[in-house]
Amino acid sequence: MPLVEFTALLVLATAMSFTPGPNTTLSTALAANRGLPAAMRFVVAVPVGWSALLLLCAAGLGAIVVAVPALRWAIKAVGIGYLLWLALKLAQSGRLSEADAARLSVGFWQGVALQFVNIKAWLLALTIVAGWIVGHEDGHARMAVVLPVMLAFAFTSNLAYAAMGALLRRWLAQGRRLLWFNRAMACVLVATALWMVAA
Template identity: 75%
Template sequence: MPLAEFTALLVLATAMSFTPGPNTTLSAALAANRGIRPAMRFVFAVPVGWCALLVLCSAGLGAVLLAVPALRWGVKIVGIGYLLWLAFKLSGSGKLSQADASRMNIGFWQGAALQFVNIKAWMLALTIVGSWIIGRDDGLQRLVIVLPVMAVFALSSNLLYACIGALLRNWLASGQRLLWFNRFMALILVATSYWMMRT
C-alpha cells in the first residue's frame, strides 16, 4: 500500500475512532460506574467485533447491506433500539452501588455484537473496504494491513475513554455527580440514535 494511501487510512481511523460514538461512550460510562477492570471486557470486545465486521464486509456482506434497503433498515432499527435501551439503563444509575451486574454490565460478546448494529461501524467498514480493499489486485494483502491498524485504533480509543471514565470515578461518587454524568452519557447515546435514524 502506498504511503499516501496508508496516511489517509490513519487520518480516517483517527477521526472515526476517537470521536464520541456508542463504543467510546459506553467505555467511559462502564469504567466510571464499575471501574476499569469490568470495562475492559467491553474495551477488548470492540476491536474483535469491529475486525469481524470488516472481514465480512470485505467478503461481500457490505454489498448485500447496500443492495437490500430492508436489511439496512433492520440493522438501523435494532441498533437504535439497543442504544436507547442502554441509555435508559444508564440514565437511572445515580450511585456507584447501583451500577451492579444487573444494571450496567455489558460483557465481551455484547460488545462484539454491538458492532453489527452500530451504523457508524458499518459506514466506516464500507468506506474502508470500498476505498482501500475491494477492486485492488492486492486486496487480501491490503486487508492484512488494514485489520491490525483498525484493531489498534479501536482498542486505543476505547481504552482512552475508559481511562477517562475510571479517573472520574471517585469524583463522581460525591453527591449526584454520577447521576448527571450517566444522564449526559445516556443523552449522547440518544443523540447517536437520532443520527443513526437520519443517515
C-alpha cells in the same frame, strides 16, 4: 500500499475512532460506573467485533446490506433500539452500588454484537472496504495492513475513553455527580440514535 493511501487510512481511523460514538460512550460510562477492570471486557470486544464486521464486509456482506434496503433498515432499527435501551439503563443509575449490582453491564459478546448494529461501525467498515480493499489486485495484502491498524485504533480509543471514565470514578461518587454524568452519557447515546435515524 502507497504511503499516501496509508496516511489517509490513519487520518480516517483517528477521526472515526476517537470521536464520540456508541463504543467510546459506553467505554467511558462502564469504567466510570464499574471501574476499569469491568469495562475491559467491552473495550476488548469492540476491536474483535469490528474486525469481524470488516472481514465480513470484505467478503461480500457489505454489498448485500447496501443492496437490500430492508436489511439496512433492520440493522438500523435494532441498533437504535439497543442504544435507547442502554441510554435508559444508564440514565437510571445514580449510585456506584446500583451499577455494581449489574444495572449497567455490557459484556464481551454484547460488545461484539453491538458492532453489527452500530451504524458508525458499518460506515467505517464499508468505507475502508470500498476505498482500500475492493478493486485492488493486492486486496489480501492490503487487508493484512488495514486490519491490525484498525484493531489498534479501536482498542486504543476505547481504552483511552475507559481510562478517562475510571479516573473520574472517585469524583463522580460524591453527591449526585454520577447521576448527572450518566444522564449526560445517556444523552450522547440518544443523540447517536437520532443521528442513526437521520442517516
